[in-house]
Amino acid sequence: MQEVYQLFVTMLAKYVDKYDKTDKFFLIGYNNAAFDNAFLRAWFVQNGDSYFGSWFWANGIDVMVMATEYLLDRRQKMIDFKLKTVALEMGIPVDEGRLHDASYDIYLTWSIYHIINHYRKKPAA
Incomplete structure (x- = not known):
């Protein structure tokens, strides 16, 4: 899990500066407000990263x-x-x-x- 997480964060870093508060991704999906957003946020926490909001806007697009x-x-x-x-x-x-x-x-x-x-x-x- 940690290896996949590191690959994912490395990919994100190619497109977003997590230290820039104006540079983030929108999570866009189908029924993601009820499931995927919380699942992905929990996955970050499981990997010792409580800075999910550094990568993604809080308001995803469902x-x-x-x-x-x-x-x-x-x-x-x-x-x-x-x-x-x-x-x-x-x-x-x-x-x-x-x-x-x-x-x-x-x-x-x-x-x-x-x-x-x-x-x-x-x-x-």
Whole structure:
């Protein structure tokens, strides 16, 4: 665990100066506010690092929360709000054989995020 942690922090340091309070990453994910953010923070602590906030902003971006607002008028008709279901509802083709593969889940999350941001940037009619 310590070895992987050191590799991870070394990678982060290539892009962010942890001593600069204005230079941080946003954690972006699907349902990360409820799980991933706390899990990652706890992993830092397990590795003797209580400075998670030196790398990441406290307010992550949860694409599931964004999709909730975007799909507000359709939510009650959806069977669940899993990544696959939301992607399909938003017209994104899903390869079910690739679900839960990290890179594919990132792709689906990015696709949902992209659609929502495109929608938000449209001028009001």
